Amino acid sequence: MTDTITPYRSTVPAARDGLPALVRAEWTKFRTVRGWVVAAVVALLLMPLFGLLGAAGSHGEVGGGPGGESRAGHRAPPTGPGGEAVNDGPYFVHRPLAGDGTVTVRVTSLTGVVLPLGNGPGGLGGPAGGGPAGPAGVPPTEGGAQPWAKAGILLKESAEPGSAYAAVMVTADHGVRLQHNFTGDTAGPPGAVTADAPRWLRLTRAGDLLTGYASPDGEAWTTVGTVRLPGLPSSVLAGLFVATPGDETFEQHLGGFESIGEPAAATATFDELDTQGGFAGSDWSGQRIGATGRPGGAPGTGDPLVEGGFDVSRGTFTLTGSGDIAPFVTEGAAAVERTLVGTFATLTVAVVLGVLFIATEYRRGLIRVSVAASPRRGRVLAAKATVIGAITFVLGLVAAAVTVPLGRRLLRDNGNLVLPTDGLTELRVVVGTAALLAVAAVLAVAVGTILRRGAGAAAGVIVLTVLPYVLAVAAVLPAGAAQWLLRITPAAGFAIQQSVVAYPQVGHPYTPVAGYFPLAPWAGFAVLCGWTVLALGLATYLLRRRDA
Structure with missing residues (x-):
């Protein structure tokens, strides 16, 4: 007779070590530790506290919203069709155009000069800049055109600053371009305009479609591009324009930076002008379009930017102007992320909470209980990461959602230029x-x-995440080194907060000092996520290999 041996089975139910059960257990741990809950509440309050205090203490001279006049007489930049702040101050010589039409012209020169601030000969303190008279009393310009000085054919919805437009143009250093609505830019044939190498331009309108062309001789034409301006009215303004940004010199070195900006003027010469289609009348009107988007740039109030002017002689048009037509780019304006300076304080508390959430168990020996309850140690770490990540995400979401609108309103009420x-x-x-x-x-x-x-x-994470950002934006390092720090360290994650855009068609020092990250918002955030994934992988490996 053979005996059958029945294996022993414990009557104690097995512990559930699935991830949902572990997450509930870790959440219970967190909410039952009073110090952690208090720290979470403090983290929630720090962001609006620092953000709103900073906004309340910041005072400027521009107010009333984009395009509005402040109490001090300063202007905020107008808003473009896409809702962005823009510069819109070219000198524009135009006629009304009803319906479809075509403008063709030859550009024979584009020159420029920096206009020094101050009084005296050649300065801007006297009438029309104090120089010899040019078109409409504007001082003539020669040599030294800014790289993005531009001249060509402009079709604009109206003379209202920020209104929709398309323009085909020559530039000083960037060849022919087709630009529209301030942010759109299409490159055409390269090369600068000279007396020996003029450039023919053509802009045609067919409904809301506008097409730009370029030619070296007026015979062989190259299509630069076609753009659509939805909602373009039947009656628009079309003609010639000249525009130029100011001269800006920026140098960042070890321990600081230097930035010098001065206004500039450009002069363009056109001939062989031909218009076809629904143009009304034969007289050309010239004007500098509204505000330039430069705080303090109101005409007639000591504005260092000359008004501009034009002259017609034997079919040759000479235009001079000093305003630009481009996206508004300046470090003097307050972007929405300026309200989130309290992020650093909240992040510090969140990092300390994250470290304590695991380090406390090691210090008290409770990690043995946690891994005994779940032999799959990786799940324990995943549960802790899930709980602390979810808690800090909710806290950060509430804090940022409260801080941004209130901080923006405080900045604007205090006369700061707040970018839309x-x-x-x-x-x-x-x-x-x-x-x-x-x-x-x-x-x-x-x-x-x-x-x-x-x-x-905690110190290690804070140093890796915050210190590179501080070194970069405080101009402690040269610009190149600062940008590399924000590419390869966890501090790259702060790029997710950036709302300003680096426009390739606008010459500007796009450095961390000026508020620009070298990586796009989601790319910078991906760098932080990459560091976190690598750290989690190493932590999981060590947790499995080491004794608890």
């Missing part, structure tokens, strides 16, 4: 700030697991 931001960009800044905090907290959990020491882990 579209709804999707603002949503990305708010949600991105919350995601930044959440990923930084998860990184802290991973580093805390690796080091198993609270103070060292």
